[in-house]
Amino acid sequence: MKRYLGAFTIGLMLIGTSAWADEQKIEIKEYNFIPASLTIPVGTKVTWVNRDEIPHTIDDSNKLFRSPALDTDESYSYTFTTPGTYQYGCRLHSHMAGNIIVTEK
Numbered sequence: 001m002k003r004y005l006g007a008f009t010i011g012l013m014l015i016g017t018s019a020w021a022d023e024q025k026i027e028i029k030e031y032n033f034i035p036a037s038l039t040i041p042v043g044t045k046v047t048w049v050n051r052d053e054i055p056h057t058i059d060d061s062n063k064l065f066r067s068p069a070l071d072t073d074e075s076y077s078y079t080f081t082t083p084g085t086y087q088y089g090c091r092l093h094s095h096m097a098g099n100i101i102v103t104e105k
């Protein structure tokens, strides 16, 4: 039983490490996505965090991903599994725009 738990713990640590390496964060501040342009390898999880006092959304122009309205400090994540260029914006503020370039691994 002890040995089983040990292997389980190491497994969890490995999962934790790879999740850390394949994650990127985009902050929303003063109606801007920061960074507005991000290049990532396929398989990367992107997390947007709203740092404004007003709600924002993350909406892909091709409707691949679409977040609910995020209040202050709320976040939304999407994992990109196909290479390409993704344009997104905020459906509450049409002038907000960002893009993500997903490259082959």
Ligand SMILES: [Cu+2]
Pocket (backbone or CB within 6 Å): 031, 055, 056, 057, 090, 091, 092, 093, 096
């Ligand atoms: Cu907005």
